[in-house]
Amino acid sequence: MFERVLIANRGEIACRVIRTCRRLGIHTIAVYSEADAHAQHVRLADEAWPIGGPRPADSYLRADAILEVAKRTGAQAIHPGYGFLSENTGFARACAEAGIAFIGPKPESIDAMGSKAAAKALMEKHTVPLVPGYHGDNQEPAFLAEQAGKTGFPLMIKAASGGGGKGMRIVRTAKEFADALASAQREAANAFGDTRVILERYVEHPRHIEFQVFGDSHGNVIHLNERECSAQRRYQKVLEETPSPFLDAQRRAAMGAAAVAAAKAVDYVGAGTVEFIVAQNGEFFFMEMNTRLQVEHPVTEETLGLDLVEWQLRIAAGEPLPLKQEQVHAHGHAIEVRLYAEDPDQNFLPGSGKLLTLRLPTPSRHVRLDGGVVEGDTVTIFYDPMIAKLIVYDRDRSQALQRLREALAQCEIIGPKSNIAFLERLSRHPVVVEGRIDTGYLDRHLEEFLTGDAEPAPSVLFAAASAALLHDERAMQGGPSDPHSPWARADAWRIGHAGKRIVALSLRDARYDIEAHGHDGDYRLQHAATVCEVRGARHDGEALSARFDGEALRLPLRVDAEHVLLHAGNGQRYSFGRAAAFAWESKAGKGGNQIIAPMPGRIVLVKASSGDSVEEGQELLVMEAMKMELALKAPRAGTIEEVHAVQGDFVEADAVLVRFAP
Structure with a gap:
């Protein structure tokens, strides 16, 4: 068995491999990018070495840097995890040439199966059942369109290299084929550095x-x-x-x-x-x-x-x-x-x-x-x-x-x-x-x-408000005191006035104000025109139990000064924020006359120019972020005043990319 193993990966798979190595008494060597200097796999490994910048191409895809670390640290084997270099024939061969075991298949096996097209040709020879389609070398768009017609619609375009759902598109008509092919090739090039695709008859409702x-x-x-991995969204399991x-x-x-x-x-x-x-x-x-x-x-x-x-x-x-x-x-x-x-x-x-x-x-x-x-x-x-x-x-x-x-x-x-x-x-x-x-x-x-924009039921709001009140009362009371003293009551009591508090909860972009009277688990709550009498409310850290208008309920619930997480009887999860009782900052109207970057990423396609008239929902830009393409669409019909991005730009979150004329 190996004594020293380098893990050429990050995140949960690197941690997973380290745990097994530790159990077997194998010394582990991690590598990390600038973005991962404080990552858990770096902390768990027996030693860890930097290999470059935060982008995968500058670190985890750098076979030369990883092999250099392996040689310097005396690693006898390299475990590639999955993704990154795990199915890279060149890396597997380089490991063998350096006298380091690659914990994976032979380079020839990776070659044979690394291309979906070559794999299908091989399986055809060994009588493994195949879906009808095209997996040849001719990648001219016109020829592929012709083969698509022969295969029949609906069909699937797949990147010939790689996996994980990248470079895959379902095409239902010949009219859609050209755009779908270009999009699949672009995504495949970004993910695998290979634009080749294969075509397959699309099996309806497959598992x-x-x-x-x-x-x-x-x-x-x-x-x-x-x-079984049939539960998928956009080919992602x-x-x-x-x-x-x-x-x-x-x-x-x-x-x-x-x-x-x-x-x-x-x-x-x-x-x-x-x-x-x-x-x-x-x-x-x-x-x-x-x-x-x-x-x-x-x-x-x-x-x-x-x-x-x-x-x-x-x-x-x-x-x-x-x-x-x-x-x-x-x-x-x-x-x-x-x-x-x-x-x-x-x-x-x-x-x-x-x-x-x-x-x-x-x-x-x-x-x-x-x-x-x-x-x-x-x-x-x-x-x-x-x-x-x-x-x-x-x-x-x-x-x-x-x-x-x-x-x-x-x-x-x-x-x-x-x-x-x-x-x-x-x-x-x-x-x-x-x-x-x-x-x-x-x-x-x-x-x-999806949860969508469905309004939480009044019973959900009253349960969340009760938990928030109990939490705040405990926080305000602090240490022991005379339970019969009016000054020990955390219910907004004032001389000559009934106590009244506002519990303000936020869910997505909505705000809910609940009026509260009472204390110590006995409350009269009101939201809009709905009133609820709450009696005997108690929270044990994991669940709230109380009688709501006489009905006793126990609801899984966690609460702190900033959030309330509640599970209703139907299993629906509600995660409320605790808003300030008399302050609210609305997000309404944000982005109505502009398209903003939803997160940091790179602009891979710009499909509009200043002065263009566009329809609501029309795709204007395509952005690549976190290993996927995001289509950015017009929020309304109108005329574009300015486009602030060009292909290849790296943009930050909330950057204005397109501005519409008023």
Whole structure:
């Protein structure tokens, strides 16, 4: 076994690899960019070395800098994690030339599967089922348009290199093809430095099911069962689970055999994933092979009781596979979701900023957390905004889903906005609960999973106000005092006047003023024309219990001087801010006559000029930020007065990019 391993990655996967290495007694060496000098993987590793600027191209994609650190520190092996250089053939070869083990497959295997087009050609020779389409070398737009017509619509354009949903577009008519092709190629060039694409017939309402495979240098290849990843938004996986609720034993065996055949076709060594599109009738087609560890590997670990990173290390050190196929036995059900700094109600706009509060559930046999940040850390604009992976496990799917709901209810993130409420709604939605979701469902029915601008019910406001009052009374009273003294009452009491307070709560851009009379858990509350008598309110730190107009309720709730986080009876999450009782700064009207940058990023396309007349919703600029493209559209119809950005500009958040004439 290796004694010194360098991890050529960052964030949660770097921390994940470090934990396994530490358990095995392996000395770990981390690398970091300028933006990651205080990152958790730097703190966890036995030693860490700087490799360049904050942009990936200046640091984590610099094979030369990483290899230089490996040589200087005596690293015997490099674990690439996923993303960055994990599927870079040149890096794998450079490691071998330097006498350093690459903890991954052979360069030839990466080459064979690194191009979706080449992979499909190879699978065709080994009779692995393929979706009809084009995966040739001719990349002329006119020729691709001709092939698209032969393939038929709807079809999928896919970047030939890379993964993660980058450079993918669904095209439903020939008229849309040219624009979709240009957009996919542009995104592929930014993500992978390769504009080549393949075309595939788009399977309507497909499921996405992948098989974990492992091979060793002794010629053995097995699979470790499937993971269903059908819950996706824009080809990004949202919820992953094993076993798949769709597969029966016969179909699982057939797909597993195809996955092993695919791995053997490229003489595969190490961890890989063979991904399939599965039609509603059960037909399955090879989609691609990822020659690395996947983000969702923990669900496989939880049901098999294995450490796949340990397997990677042992196989890279020349050991045979620890198990034979017939020795692989799964137990229970595991589900993974990813907590992101993003705003689902604003088209999942990635967020950045300091994590002022980061509360996550306590790890246990049923709850696992793989993260790369802690409270007080900053989510930067330079990398993927994932905060943590939440993995739950139980004896069956229904119990695992309930574990997921309980764990999500315990999560709280203050700072950048997060997708927790979205995930909570997802975990309760009938198509997820009943195992009926397909890869396009979220995009077709996204409004079913968003909170939107729905007004909180009066009962929600009164519960939040009661908790805020209890919190403030405790803070004002401080130490022990005479409970019968009127001066001990924190209810705004004055001689000759009934006490009255205003509890001001904010939710999104709305403000709610609740009038309050009373103290110590007994209140008369009023919002607008609605009045509620609250009796016996108590807060134990995790939940509020009280009688609201005689109805006794217990609601999961956390409160402090600045926020109230409450879960209503239907599982709906409300995160209220505590506003000043007599001051309110409105955000109304912001951006009505202008387009502002929603976050820091680079302008990749400008489609408008001064003097242009545009329609509401017309795309005017395309911006790249946090590994994705954002389309910036006209807020209203009108005439453009000024355009303040050109292609290639790096702009800061809230910079005015386009100004409209009055």
